[in-house]
Amino acid sequence: MSRFWSERVRELEPYVPGEQPKIDGLIKLNTNESPFPPSPRVRDVLTDGAIDKLRLYPDPNSSALKQTIADYYGLKPEQTFVGNGSDEVLAFAFMAFFQQPRPLLYPDITYSFYPVYCQLFDIDYEMLPLADDLSINLADYRRENGGIIFPNPNAPTGRALPLSDIEALLKENTDSVVLIDEAYVDFGAESAAQLVDRYPNLLVTQTLSKSRSLAGLRLGFALGSAELIEGLERVKNSFNSYPVDRLAEAAAIVAIEDDDYFRQCRDQVIATREWTEARLQELGFQTVPSAANFVFARVPEGEDAAELSRQLRDARIIVRYFNKPRLSEYLRISIGSDTEMQALITALKAILS
Amino acid sequence: MSRFWSERVRELEPYVPGEQPKIDGLIKLNTNESPFPPSPRVRDVLTDGAIDKLRLYPDPNSSALKQTIADYYGLKPEQTFVGNGSDEVLAFAFMAFFQQPRPLLYPDITYSFYPVYCQLFDIDYEMLPLADDLSINLADYRRENGGIIFPNPNAPTGRALPLSDIEALLKENTDSVVLIDEAYVDFGAESAAQLVDRYPNLLVTQTLSKSRSLAGLRLGFALGSAELIEGLERVKNSFNSYPVDRLAEAAAIVAIEDDDYFRQCRDQVIATREWTEARLQELGFQTVPSAANFVFARVPEGEDAAELSRQLRDARIIVRYFNKPRLSEYLRISIGSDTEMQALITALKAILS
Numbered sequence: 001m002s003r004f005w006s007e008r009v010r011e012l013e014p015y016v017p018g019e020q021p022k023i024d025g026l027i028k029l030n031t032n033e034s035p036f037p038p039s040p041r042v043r044d045v046l047t048d049g050a051i052d053k054l055r056l057y058p059d060p061n062s063s064a065l066k067q068t069i070a071d072y073y074g075l076k077p078e079q080t081f082v083g084n085g086s087d088e089v090l091a092f093a094f095m096a097f098f099q100q101p102r103p104l105l106y107p108d109i110t111y112s113f114y115p116v117y118c119q120l121f122d123i124d125y126e127m128l129p130l131a132d133d134l135s136i137n138l139a140d141y142r143r144e145n146g147g148i149i150f151p152n153p154n155a156p157t158g159r160a161l162p163l164s165d166i167e168a169l170l171k172e173n174t175d176s177v178v179l180i181d182e183a184y185v186d187f188g189a190e191s192a193a194q195l196v197d198r199y200p201n202l203l204v205t206q207t208l209s210k211s212r213s214l215a216g217l218r219l220g221f222a223l224g225s226a227e228l229i230e231g232l233e234r235v236k237n238s239f240n241s242y243p244v245d246r247l248a249e250a251a252a253i254v255a256i257e258d259d260d261y262f263r264q265c266r267d268q269v270i271a272t273r274e275w276t277e278a279r280l281q282e283l284g285f286q287t288v289p290s291a292a293n294f295v296f297a298r299v300p301e302g303e304d305a306a307e308l309s310r311q312l313r314d315a316r317i318i319v320r321y322f323n324k325p326r327l328s329e330y331l332r333i334s335i336g337s338d339t340e341m342q343a344l345i346t347a348l349k350a351i352l353s
Numbered sequence: 354m355s356r357f358w359s360e361r362v363r364e365l366e367p368y369v370p371g372e373q374p375k376i377d378g379l380i381k382l383n384t385n386e387s388p389f390p391p392s393p394r395v396r397d398v399l400t401d402g403a404i405d406k407l408r409l410y411p412d413p414n415s416s417a418l419k420q421t422i423a424d425y426y427g428l429k430p431e432q433t434f435v436g437n438g439s440d441e442v443l444a445f446a447f448m449a450f451f452q453q454p455r456p457l458l459y460p461d462i463t464y465s466f467y468p469v470y471c472q473l474f475d476i477d478y479e480m481l482p483l484a485d486d487l488s489i490n491l492a493d494y495r496r497e498n499g500g501i502i503f504p505n506p507n508a509p510t511g512r513a514l515p516l517s518d519i520e521a522l523l524k525e526n527t528d529s530v531v532l533i534d535e536a537y538v539d540f541g542a543e544s545a546a547q548l549v550d551r552y553p554n555l556l557v558t559q560t561l562s563k564s565r566s567l568a569g570l571r572l573g574f575a576l577g578s579a580e581l582i583e584g585l586e587r588v589k590n591s592f593n594s595y596p597v598d599r600l601a602e603a604a605a606i607v608a609i610e611d612d613d614y615f616r617q618c619r620d621q622v623i624a625t626r627e628w629t630e631a632r633l634q635e636l637g638f639q640t641v642p643s644a645a646n647f648v649f650a651r652v653p654e655g656e657d658a659a660e661l662s663r664q665l666r667d668a669r670i671i672v673r674y675f676n677k678p679r680l681s682e683y684l685r686i687s688i689g690s691d692t693e694m695q696a697l698i699t700a701l702k703a704i705l706s
Contacts, residue, residue: 007452091593097362
């Protein structure tokens with residue numbers, strides 16, 4: 001605590017990201033990274049010429065990347081926004097749309113950055129409880145609000161809602177922004193991107209961190225009506241003119257264009273997830289049906305999830321444990337390579353036997 | 354304007370950065386970029402192995418880069434903060450320190466992002482007029498305040514204050530944060546970094562965009578007491594866990610370590626600036642003494658600065674013109690290569706004759 005801090009900053013409880021250990025040789029299944037390198041085309045664009053041009057600022061509008069994203073989703077560039085990771089895009093969206101007289105609505109179990117943004121930007125919110133099976137009940141969201149946000153699939157549960165449910169919500173909720181956070185959508189859910197042309201209050205965010213193996217380059221984007229995108233641009237241009245650097249823009253373009261590689265990696269993650277779910281069930285875990293690149297698994301009857309995560313760590317495998325009500329009997333396990341998941345199952349067998 | 358925007362966002366007047374034209378072959382002297390590529394060592398760190406590792410998140414704390422910066426300035430890593438360009442670092446600082454009951458003080462002629470941050474974060478401010486010679490009079494700042502910020506050297510004037518003046522201010526102003534924005538310090542001013550150990554309310558920001566030729570990679574940093582840095586970390590960790598990507602961190606480290614290359618580029622910019630100032634004076638311009646990588650020059654008696662900048666543009670040379678009171682008779686001209694500055698002088702001779 002310092003007397004020089006603003007009052008708001010004294011009260012903040014910052015977000016705690018998953019550990020990024022500096023030890024080599026660990027099997028890292030704690031932050032939902034891809035087990036595959038990015039598209040090989042990324043190497044082709046990070047040339048000596050591109051490095052020499054780093055002396056120049058990037059295009060503040062990231063026009064080339066916006067065009068690529070617009071083409072990919074069948075939208076116009078003015079329906080796209082890009083930022084330094086989808087966390088930055090979310091932060092801008094909270095400022096642009098959710099500072100309202102009525103409360104923002106989101107699930108009680110969800111991405112734990114949402115309450116932090118609410119604190120930082122002084123946004124009133126209501127958390128609506130998930131059902132017993134950890135699904136989101138959208139009927140609960142039919143009430144007065146200053147905005148609605150949830151991930152689809154949700155995190156850390158991995159459960160997805162069908163697009164028809166999201167469209168039904170949009171048909172009724174027309175006076176505030178509905179933000180669908182699609183960080184994990186590529187691994188098994190339907191994107192609401194196709195609804196953007198029809199619902200002016202729909203904002204969809206996505207990231208290149210997971211399904212395009214670019215967590216280390218920080219690239220997120222939003223899709224929405226031109227008026228919502230303009231709101232995001234106004235905040236971005238009042239905060240940082242150039243959040244996306246030259247190399248990140250160039251790499252993101254080829255990563256999106258290389259759709260074959262994207263599909264190949266995604267299909268492999270899904271196949272490995274299904275294998276992992278089956279093995280975990282054989283060991284007595286109850287898995288939540290996952291549409292993401294992780295599995296949320298309740299530990300076998302009589303086991304302690306915190307203790308299990310410590311024992312896995314002793315075996316040099318890191319998974320994510322949340323010491324929170326309703327989550328404390330679960331582990332969130334990212335889907336790594338086949339070899340890594342085999343090592344996980346072998347380690348769990350040894351620990352549980 | 355959209356009914357979905359927050360009230361604050363409706364009222365914003367975003368910052369307008371200097372144009373980044375997409376036409377090749379222009380001589381670009383409008384955004385204070387370096388005429389030199391970044392250190393050749395940057396090529397050595399952007400390897401195929403580093404690209405493959407982009408599947409993993411960066412170190413959220415950028416510890417290796419902080420250590421490099423700390424070593425360079427003789428400070429501890431906990432006295433350093435890094436962000437996505439110094440604009441992001443400034444935005445965090447405005448949130449962390451300047452949301453106060455008393456107004457923030459800054460010069461009436463200065464970096465035009467400051468009033469934008471004040472709008473975005475609802476910060477009360479007072480602008481104190483520069484003297485007739487466009488210098489900052491620090492005696493004016495000895496009044497009640499919730500913070501003080503100015504660039505040293507100032508922009509767009511290029512004028513620097515001696516370190517002794519800044520220290521005198523720090524000795525009297527002990528109850529609020531004094532932020533010295535040193536984006537241009539390497540081209541001729543003394544850094545306040547050496548005062549950080551003695552004044553807990555001093556924050557210094559710098560950037561790798563100018564003197565280290567990395568504008569395209571977005572890397573800024575702050576130096577200050579551990580308690581100020583902790584305030585910045587609290588805001589950053591409530592906004593975006595990983596603002597500095599893996600390639601930016603790796604490139605920044607070698608760019609700082611390659612001190613010989615840095616000195617060589619800086620010395621060349623200073624020599625070219627001196628040559629340019631002399632030639633402009635011969636043409637009837639009045640130049641403000643510059644400690645930066647640009648010259649702020651009053652156009653010759655009877656000439657119109659806006660018209661002159663348009664004529665330069667017709668000659669494929671872009672400089673910066675500010676259509677604002679007290680600035681409208683000046684051009685801000687970035688220092689490019691010798692060849693570029695010779696072309697500028699040749700074009701000006703032709704236009705003025």
